[in-house]
Amino acid sequence: MxxxxxxxxxxxxxxxxxxxxxxxxxxxxxxxxxxxxxxxxxxxxxxxxxxxxxxxxxxxxxxxxxxxxxxxxxxxxxxxxxxxxxxxxxxxxxxxxxxxxxxxxxxxxxxxxxxxxLPVSRVLEPVEAEQEFCDESGMEAEEIEVEDEEFFDAADGTPSESDESTSGSDESSDESMMTKTLPMQ
Structure with a gap:
């Protein structure tokens, strides 16, 4: 059986x-x-x-x-x-x-x-992609270059420019990183 x-x-x-x-x-x-x-x-x-x-x-x-x-x-x-x-x-x-x-x-x-x-016995880890993504024609997709000078503010969705003069300090870089994150939906 x-x-x-x-x-x-x-x-x-x-x-x-x-x-x-x-x-x-x-x-x-x-x-x-x-x-x-x-x-x-x-x-x-x-x-x-x-x-x-x-x-x-x-x-x-x-x-x-x-x-x-x-x-x-x-x-x-x-x-x-x-x-x-x-x-x-x-x-x-x-x-x-x-x-x-x-x-x-x-x-x-x-x-x-x-x-x-119940105790957690296993955690599913994401599988890392070994191949690069290709478009439908078979050619490799081009990487998109993101400029750090212009990004969208998470609060109102309008583009804003970062201050290059204060980018050397730790506090301003932390603030700019915080504004780059988008809110969870």
Whole structure:
């Protein structure tokens, strides 16, 4: 049986499509998931439509996800899930929940589920371009020369000229650098 849930036969079983795109395997351990609760199982329309869960992996028998429901402790399979990649359930809560439901231990669970932020394991660094940009005709694009004497002021958008007489001091060069930056949109 394939471990890859994709229907694309060109993808090898051990890889996942996003791994081929970004170039490395993404670690999805302990990702918190909110899965949909069907309307039939909700007692009133004011109940939550989603329950928090812990992502365990992909379902083996169907296209979906294996999720540990943090409210009941049951292992469920769902096709629709919303992933919150920045938080996870408190590891002691998940361990106590599994001990209580599956091993029958007498453990007091808190009434509310504590969520903790996940540590950052990888930071995507921008790839430096090794080739120079070319225009459509195949010729190299010319570099644009920017004159330091005239630039647009970020405040009102009108061109202004810098003072060449005071450009030797540190304070005036800092001020001119500040006016060259454009405001973030």
């Amino acid at each position: 394939k471990s890859n849930p994709s229907r694309n036969s060109s993808v090898q079983p051990a890889t996942i499509q996003y791994t081929l795109v970004i170039g490395f395997v993404v670690e999805v351990d302990n990702v918190t998931v909110f899965h949909h609760v069907p309307k039939v199982k909700r007692t009133s329309k004011l109940d939550m439509k989603t329950d928090p869960g812990l992502f365990l992996g992909y379902a083996k028998t169907s296209l979906g996800y294996r999720i540990l429901d943090l409210c009941t402790g049951k292992l469920i399979e769902r096709r629709d899930a919303i992933f919150k990649e920045t938080i996870t359930a408190d590891p002691t809560f998940a361990h106590d929940l599994i001990d209580k439901v599956y091993f029958g231990k007498n453990v007091d669970l808190p009434s509310a589920i504590n969520f903790v932020p």
